[in-house]
Amino acid sequence: MSFDSSDLRRARQERERAPSSTLALRVPRWAADRQSQGVTTRPRSYTGPHRTLRLLRRACRWQRRVATFAALGYFALFLALTVEVPELMTRPAPGGLPTGLVLALLQLPVTWLAVILYEFTARRYVDPLARRVRRHARASAATEETQP
Incomplete structure (x- = not known):
């Protein structure tokens, strides 16, 4: 008997799909609260x-x-x-x-x-x-x- 795993692979790929671009652009609530209060974070220095x-x-x-x-x-x-x-x-x-x-x-x-x-x-x-x-x-x- 042979077993075809292509259906399982396709289902797994759909579940592990990357989030859509609209979800990636949303700012978390805690970050939005800090921005509204005027708290700014210092950008990370990649030199030094x-x-x-x-x-x-x-x-x-x-x-x-x-x-x-x-x-x-x-x-x-x-x-x-x-x-x-x-x-x-x-x-x-x-x-x-x-x-x-x-x-x-x-x-x-x-x-x-x-x-x-x-x-x-x-x-x-x-x-x-x-x-x-x-x-x-x-x-x-x-x-x-x-x-x-």
Whole structure:
């Protein structure tokens, strides 16, 4: 017996449909009350120390992930080849060494490449952001000292 889920999919799509544009333009009552009282909110600043900190955190996370996946990905590939394709790993490589041993010896250069990649991205992307955060911190500390 076959089962056709197209009717179920269509019903689910209708339920999860985005709200109409007229509903999206309505202002909530609490916001309308604040506007009528003359309360205005300051627009969010997308520049400044908080944005720079967010960018710095994002750059550090990206940097750690890339370096980790480079090193651990190669190691996981080596382990998977060892388990799944042992005949490939025992086959002699150019130079007379088994392919598995050559791949195992290549783990050290791959790890060094991950470290070099980490250092390169740190100097290129993360360090300028850290300098900018430090500069904002110094500027805010100087303004706090001058104010009574």
